[in-house]
Amino acid sequence: MRLARAGDRLRRLVTTRTSITLAGVSLLLSLLAMWVCVYVAGADPYHALTAMFRGAFQSRWALTSTLSEWVAITLSGLAVLIPYRAGFFNVGGQGQLEMGGLAAAVVIIYFDAAPALVMAAALAACVLAGAVTVGLPLLLRLGRGASEVTTTIMVNFAALRLMYAMITGPLQDPGAWYGTTPIVPSALRLQSFPAGSGIPVGLFVAVGLAVGAWWLLNSTVFGLHLRAVGGNRPAAAAAGIPAERVLIKAVLLGAALAGLAGGFQYLGHTFRVAEGWSKTWGLVGIPVALLGGSPLGVLLVGFLFAVLETGSRSMQALTGVPAALVFMFQGLPVIIYLALGAGLRRMGKAADSK
Amino acid sequence: MDANWWLDFLLAVLRAATPLIFCALGVLACERAGILNIGVEGSMLAGALAAVLGAVLTGDPWFGVGAAIVTGLMAGLVLAGMTAYLPADQIATGIAFNLVSIGITSFVYRLLLDRGVGLMAPSLNWGPAGGWLEPITARLAVIPPLTWLAVILVVVSQVLLFSTGPGLLWRSVGESARAAHAAGLGVLRVRSAALLGGSVLGALGGAALTLGWVPTFVDNMTMGRGFIGLAAVYFGRWRPDLVLFACLLFGAGEALAFRAQAAGAGLNPYYYLMLPYVLTLAAVAVVGMAMGPRDAGKPFVRG
Numbered sequence: 166m167r168l169a170r171a172g173d174r175l176r177r178l179v180t181t182r183t184s185i186t187l188a189g190v191s192l193l194l195s196l197l198a199m200w201v202c203v204y205v206a207g208a209d210p211y212h213a214l215t216a217m218f219r220g221a222f223q224s225r226w227a228l229t230s231t232l233s234e235w236v237a238i239t240l241s242g243l244a245v246l247i248p249y250r251a252g253f254f255n256v257g258g259q260g261q262l263e264m265g266g267l268a269a270a271v272v273i274i275y276f277d278a279a280p281a282l283v284m285a286a287a288l289a290a291c292v293l294a295g296a297v298t299v300g301l302p303l304l305l306r307l308g309r310g311a312s313e314v315t316t317t318i319m320v321n322f323a324a325l326r327l328m329y330a331m332i333t334g335p336l337q338d339p340g341a342w343y344g345t346t347p348i349v350p351s352a353l354r355l356q357s358f359p360a361g362s363g364i365p366v367g368l369f370v371a372v373g374l375a376v377g378a379w380w381l382l383n384s385t386v387f388g389l390h391l392r393a394v395g396g397n398r399p400a401a402a403a404a405g406i407p408a409e410r411v412l413i414k415a416v417l418l419g420a421a422l423a424g425l426a427g428g429f430q431y432l433g434h435t436f437r438v439a440e441g442w443s444k445t446w447g448l449v450g451i452p453v454a455l456l457g458g459s460p461l462g463v464l465l466v467g468f469l470f471a472v473l474e475t476g477s478r479s480m481q482a483l484t485g486v487p488a489a490l491v492f493m494f495q496g497l498p499v500i501i502y503l504a505l506g507a508g509l510r511r512m513g514k515a516a517d518s519k
Numbered sequence: 520m521d522a523n524w525w526l527d528f529l530l531a532v533l534r535a536a537t538p539l540i541f542c543a544l545g546v547l548a549c550e551r552a553g554i555l556n557i558g559v560e561g562s563m564l565a566g567a568l569a570a571v572l573g574a575v576l577t578g579d580p581w582f583g584v585g586a587a588i589v590t591g592l593m594a595g596l597v598l599a600g601m602t603a604y605l606p607a608d609q610i611a612t613g614i615a616f617n618l619v620s621i622g623i624t625s626f627v628y629r630l631l632l633d634r635g636v637g638l639m640a641p642s643l644n645w646g647p648a649g650g651w652l653e654p655i656t657a658r659l660a661v662i663p664p665l666t667w668l669a670v671i672l673v674v675v676s677q678v679l680l681f682s683t684g685p686g687l688l689w690r691s692v693g694e695s696a697r698a699a700h701a702a703g704l705g706v707l708r709v710r711s712a713a714l715l716g717g718s719v720l721g722a723l724g725g726a727a728l729t730l731g732w733v734p735t736f737v738d739n740m741t742m743g744r745g746f747i748g749l750a751a752v753y754f755g756r757w758r759p760d761l762v763l764f765a766c767l768l769f770g771a772g773e774a775l776a777f778r779a780q781a782a783g784a785g786l787n788p789y790y791y792l793m794l795p796y797v798l799t800l801a802a803v804a805v806v807g808m809a810m811g812p813r814d815a816g817k818p819f820v821r822g
Contacts, residue, residue: 206630254610301800309807312816314555314610316803319750322743323796330789451614487629489738493622499615500601507605514820 181458184506188456191502192469195494202493208484220479221472227479229363233434234446235471236367237262240426241450242463243378244295244419249454250382251415252395257302257317258423259447260324261295265427266438267328268294270336270346273353273432280352287353288428295424296417298324303416307409321447332438345439355433367429371464374422378460391415423447444474445492452499470495528774533666534732536770538563538724538741540669542748543755543762544676545720550757551680552713553693553706553814554602557613559721560745561620562594566722567729568624571736572631574640580730583640584665584723591722594620595715603710606818617745625738643730665727670763672720677759689713693812696819706819721745750799757811769795 196214203210221231241258248255268290276283302316333344340347358366382388390411393401402408426446435442449470457463477488542559549556566587573586598616602609631638645660659667680686692699692709700706728744729736747769755762776791 202626206626256610256614301804305800305803309803311803311807312555314557314816315749315753316800318746319796319800322746323793323800326789326793326796330787330793333789334787448614448618451611452618455611455615485633487626489622489625489629491622492618493626496615496618496620496622499611500619503607503612503615504601504605507601507607511605 183509184458185462187502187505187509188458188462188466188498191456191498191505192466194501195498198497199490199494202490203484203486206486208486213480213484213486216483217476217480218472219476220483221476223479225363227475229357229365230434231471231475232363232368233365233430234474235468236365236371236433237426237430237443237446238449238453238470238474239371239375239464239467240422240429241447242453242457242467243375243450243460244423244426244447245450245454246419246457246460246463247378247382247391247422248416248419250388250391250395251412252398253303253306253412253416253419254314255299255317255416255419255423256314256451257299257320257420257447258426258450259443259445260317260321261298261420261423262427262430262443262447263324263328263438264294264298265291265424266431266443267331267336267427268424269428269431270438273349274336274347283353284355284432287432288425291424291428291431292421293424295427296421298424299416299420303413307413328438329440332440336438338437343440345437345442347437349432349436353432354436355429365429365433367433370425370429375460375464382460387411387414423450449495452495455499456502528778530661531774531777532767532770533662534770535773536766537663537666537669537731538728538744539748539751539766539769540673540763541665541720541724541727542745543751543766544669544672544759545717545724546745546749546752547757547759547762548676548720549710549713549717550752550812550815551690551693552710553696553812553817553819554710554713554717555609555613555816556598556714556717556721557610557749558594558598558616558620559613559717559724559748560741560743561613561617562591562598562718562721563725563728563745563748564617564620564624564739564741565590565594566725567740568628568725568736569722570726571638571640571729571734574643574730575636575638578641580641580643583730584643584726587722587726588719591719592715594722595711595718598718599711599714602818603707603714606820609816609818621739624736628736628738638735640730640734642734663731665723665731668723669727673759673763680759690812693814696814696817700819700821707821710819721748724748747795750795753811754795754799754802756806768798 200210203213220227222228241262244258245255269287272287272290273283276286298320302313302320305311305316306313329344332346336346338345338347355366357363358369382391390406393406394408394411398408431438453463453466453470457466473491473494477491480486481488542563545559546556569586569590570583574580574583601607601612643664645664680690688704689709692704692706696706725741751762751765751769755765772791772794776788779786779791780788
């Protein structure tokens with residue numbers, strides 16, 4: 166019995182370690198690919214890549230931008246990771262994030278009260294909006310057996326159009342010629358902490374949430390249930406775990422975090438919900454969650470992606486290498502990671518059957 | 520709103536629907552073989568750029584179509600290797616593939632712009648036929664070639680899937696890969712063929728977008744049209760004929776949105792653009808997913 170448990174733990178350690186190694190190898194190989202691309206673009210790869218990494222930190226503005234992106238990407242990554250553990254592939258992070266930002270904007274525009282109260286209400290609204298946005302896909306999954314992948318994608322696009330309709334309609338800044346909400350008054354903005362340091366308050370929350378999620382997934386009964394439900398739902402239900410309730414909680418929690426990401430970005434960084442304001446943070450959460458594999462991994466990979474996102478713009482300015490390279494870097498490591506993982510499993514199977 | 524307005528509108532609907540039809544058929548072919556082809560958006564984007572490049576470099580839009588087909592084949596090879604043979608998770612692969620595709624196409628596009636390559640593609644139209652056929656062909660030629668191709672492909676795939684032996688086998692792979700394998704079918708071969716064909720169709724959708732409509736390329740210009748194709752497949756209950764109807768409906772939504780934007784009055788055009796997604800969600804809510812191929816999205820490992 167004890168031996169079996171030790172073996173189990175060893176096996177888990179080995180697989181965790183393998184997946185961390187695989188993620189590292191995939192990221193390195195992708196960097197190498199980026200090197201080649203920069204070379205093809207006619208720039209000096211070393212110069213361009215150092216420009217990229219330096220560009221993410223060189224000025225106050227760049228640093229703040231990098232850290233803000235880190236917040237959004239980390240929260241979006243957790244929004245994918247936590248439901249994923251329960252067997253729900255939340256591709257809807259982008260829509261949940263958009264709706265989070267939009268809900269916060271509605272509060273800021275229409276709710277008139279003491280600044281602290283308005284900000285608290287805006288943050289509550291964005292969390293709620295994220296959870297509400299996943300409601301329909303969740304209901305369809307539970308009630309209709311509909312794959313959440315397709316429904317969350319549909320909701321993403323519907324949410325994006327709704328956001329556009331709002332920022333070019335009722336929520337539009339009357340003084341703007343393009344689709345955007347009015348800018349957040351400075352009294353209602355999330356400040357940096359320590360004051361004037363340029364470190365967004367959201368960062369502390371995001372790191373806290375990642376650590377909390379780590380604890381939740383690895384050291385609580387809920388985390389155990391989550392893994393059981395995600396691994397084998399009938400078996401989990403037979404063991405007396407309220408499978409449906411666990412799934413619902415995990416999904417709502419994840420979507421709420423995506424909504425929070427939107428709220429933080431709106432209140433602390435962009436100050437407007439506008440055309441293209443959210444970039445692809447919600448979408449990037451997917452590769453980050455897959456490569457990170459755990460809440461702390463999400464934090465780590467999220468940082469790398471945030472650095473690349475901000476740094477690529479300075480790379481483009483300095484060396485003329487297109488910043489679009491970053492998208493490649495967001496997708497390529499996942500493909501390598503998946504291929505290596507599946508290849509290893511295949512080899513393992515072949516070895517087993519011999 | 521006289522006859523001319525309606526003719527214009529119908530042509531606009533067809534123009535908007537054509538890329539969707541290609542993409543939807545690409546998704547349908549894969550789903551019926553048990554593969555969830557999320558990567559169709561990426562294939563479409565790559566096809567769009569390839570079509571513009573091919574057309575600009577050779578001066579002949581038909582070469583653009585050829586370039587899109589070759590690009591689609593390459594995308595299909597990658598996707599087939601990943602999701603059929605290894606097999607890696609289909610959804611994660613598809614999403615990552617789409618990101619890579621946005622990256623590569625935007626990267627190449629910038630490089631070309633920097634090197635001063637103009638990316639205005641000649642649009643694809645019928646040449647004059649001449650001879651005694653002229654009165655007939657002139658009428659048919661109002662509808663662009665790729666639209667004809669899309670409609671023909673709908674008919675062909677409907678017949679192939681539901682009225683022929685190979686179509687039955689194809690569908691059986693999507694319903695139960697294990698049973699099909701037990702019956703001696705090469706599941707992986709069917710799935711690879713589906714991904715190759717599906718990706719070529721996706722790339723043709725991109726070609727229809729650039730050569731048949733907007734004659735140039737911009738970053739991420741497909742704007743989720745691959746996913747509208749996906750929606751059309753679900754809305755159309757995995758049947759080519761109904762999928763065609765769904766694509767026309769969604770195309771009409773897009774055409775209406777442009778018109779509303781141009782008229783500058785009435786409902787915000789973005790509400791029209793929500794139509795495909797909301798309708799699909801409603802369809803899923805009302806009828807559920809029960810009619811979908813049962814093994815779609817599940818990897819198949821022999822043994």
